[in-house]
Amino acid sequence: MTAPRTPAAIVADTTADLSWQEDLYKYLHAHPELSGAEEQTAERIEQELQRFPEWEVTPKIGGHGIAAVLRNGEGPTVLFRADFDGLPVAESTDVDYASKHSQLNAQGERVPTMHACGHDHHTTSLLGAMAILTDTREHWSGTVVAIFQPAEEASIGAHRMVTDGLGKVIPRPDVCLAQHVVAGPAGRVFTAPGPVMTSSTTIEITLYGRGAHASMPDRSVDPVVLAASTVMRLQTIVSREVPPGKFAVVTVASVEAGKANNVIPDSAKIALSCRFYDEELRKKCVDAIKRIVRAEAVAAGAEREPDFKFVGLLGATDNSPQVFGALRPAFDEAFGEDSTDMEPWSASEDFPVLPKAFGVPYLLWTVGITPRKQWERAVRAGRLDIDIPTNHNPGFLPDLSTLPVATKAAAVGVLACLQSQWPSEEERAGGAAAPSTPTDREIDEVAVETSGAE
Template sequence: MTAPGTDSDQATFSPTSPSGIVAGSQADLSWMEDVYKFFHQHPELSGAEEVTAQRIVKELEGFPDWEVTSNIGGYGITAVLENGDGPTVLMRADFDGLPVAEKTGVDYASTYSQLNASGERVATMHACGHDQHTTSLLGAMRILNEERAHWSGTVVALFQPAEEASIGAHKMVSDGLGRIIPRPDVCLAQHIVAGPAGQVYSAPGPVMTSSTTIEITLYGRGAHASMPHRSVDPVVLAASTVMKLQTIVSREVPPGKFAVITVASVEAGKANNVIPDSAKISLSCRFYDEELRQKCVDAIKRVVRAEAMAAGADRNPDFKFVGMLGATDNDQGVYDVVRPHFDSSFGEDSIEMEPWTASEDFSVIPKSFGCPYMLWTIGITPRRQWQRAESAGRLDIDIPTNHNPGFLPDLSTLQVSTRAAAVAILACLQSTWEQPEAEPHAMGAPVPTDEEIDAVAVETSLVE
């Protein structure tokens, strides 16, 4: 949090304020649209972002004073600019795409495809805006680079792969990120979302959910399809389990609490005349509250085991956590520093952020350094399109959200997300940050322990 004596709550527009510096900058940003379109046309799956990383490194050649390190935890990249005494501020942008076939109809739509982890060729798309995140961070770097006379401190631009797989931040940290960059005093990130183009949303506290993904294998007894009495049918067991799981949120979670337990896939059987001996169900669970998450995970185990017992299964179900992320919980102190400058820069388009039910691995990075952080979002839907859908009561129907084949940012919002990144970084550079009583890790190299990584990052293990 900020140290006593900062006046961030009294942010005003002046030539030396963050909003004034950005508004008055003569930095050339004319290249941004072309760079964005390149990224948009070449989306790559998590862990396979070779072309994207190469292009980022190429763009960073235009920043000779920044110390660039690539291939961190895969294709991760950092660029560090030291500009005198002051805080160290890290800004993260992710750059992986999704296995989605684009249906936007624009002339720069992706026609790219890649082999997925199963060896299948799939269409790929930047359906979550990571192309804009990356372009905007490059744009913010350009502003900061040109306006060095107006700030002092250190800026770390971090380009992260594999966010969609929830492993990119963890891999960069475990690959020695803390030895490569100076310890940040504060970490920042932004994410584009469906919303009126140009609106900037921010809030303190939990703004994105934790994510717990569980694969459950149910064991039965196989038999000929004509002899169900000789089997313990795992298909029927899976069906009863799916229905019973729906009662956890509706009957065990208090009405004022948020929880999602979604059965996202069910797999069983290969032939129409064989009762299989097992079935698999996959759950995606989201929470803002860690205590409630633990309670619901316990309830899931209880329900699944009870259903297996009721079906007469000879073997207990197996539970495997294939993804676990903590909630994104914005620091009040960082919010108090940044929000007034968003208000100054964006006026009535600086809006309180409503909690978003998606999940992010960004917080793995600041947690590994023991520093505060903040993530905000930016609306990218053309305003006329949004207003028309809102007037007709068809927002959920007519407005493509993240991960939808029709998700496409209004190009004008590239400037908004670039300005937001630059303003937030400058706001943090102009503030004083309390140092921890002791370095979180010895020798000033904040490399997290296995326990710290497991607490916030991907985990694969049995529940028990």
């Protein structure tokens, strides 16, 4: 009996036409749209999906989300997600396809927009992988689900797709995959099991004081001073309450107070972005934040307790060792020395909402996109943090040579999972058949938290 061809060998021999990828990428890069407002981007993706009549396409899931399904006989069902929203960033690159686009944000303000996190790259790569998988159907069997997800930057896109009935239009996956481009040597593919991206807790806090004329501070409870003391005290959480061997970030990302130079306002707002790998440590730090903020308000003589609003809560991205075990050998064969270990990344992702909703294992890996000479020069000079634009930087720009690499990685990853064995629905449910769509309880467990703090 002839052994099945390896994923790397299958992809190496593909005759799929990918000549369209670079033009598509440049179009998407030049026309980024903000989270939840990706109407034109979704329309362009739908146009590109017409290349693949074999795939069942369902648009407008959870807003502008799109699902495409290719059924190719018996076998596992593998879901691959790509996001496609941009950021309110003014691009500072000098390429001829740099974004000059702007858009109204949720507050009605016109802001510049940019694909500063590589979501245009993710989308183009997944479409290319679809072309490869379509072309190589005689070498694999099973079902592939391609998910094009909006609003990742707002941490709500995956959740909206799930709650809008994603499970009713796609077969329940056995495993979920995603990849993300990062600053790193162009073409290097990074994988690891376990926690690779942090959880994210975003908190908006309103501090209440008592307003007065700026010339009469004794008549006030000054929320500006209260905010300043609170911001400084919050810096002690990581330095004094987190064990030295643990990872935590508590960043005060914005402070707002007052509108006039002769008025002491009656309130101030601060917004916190917090990152953790460990859930127990996250809870401990959130409790510390509440304790410090309330204590500072009492110390300032505030007559009203602060308000806490949790506007985003994402769990850590915790890669499955089983999925890693299936993919890493395939990547090692496909990329050789450029298949290497992924270091934990302090950014956060809403991708795990999808596999958690279906109760299946998952893996997210990263692909380096910085030109090799630029990276090596920065390493030699000890200037990586200075000279290499990272995600969300106005100068972040993937090297075009990495489009084929990410496309190949996506296709190899899917094929490796199609050739692997995964727990059945009965095994996942502990002996009872699991439903074909997520239950309300499963959805609640991965929901983005929007309620106020107790």
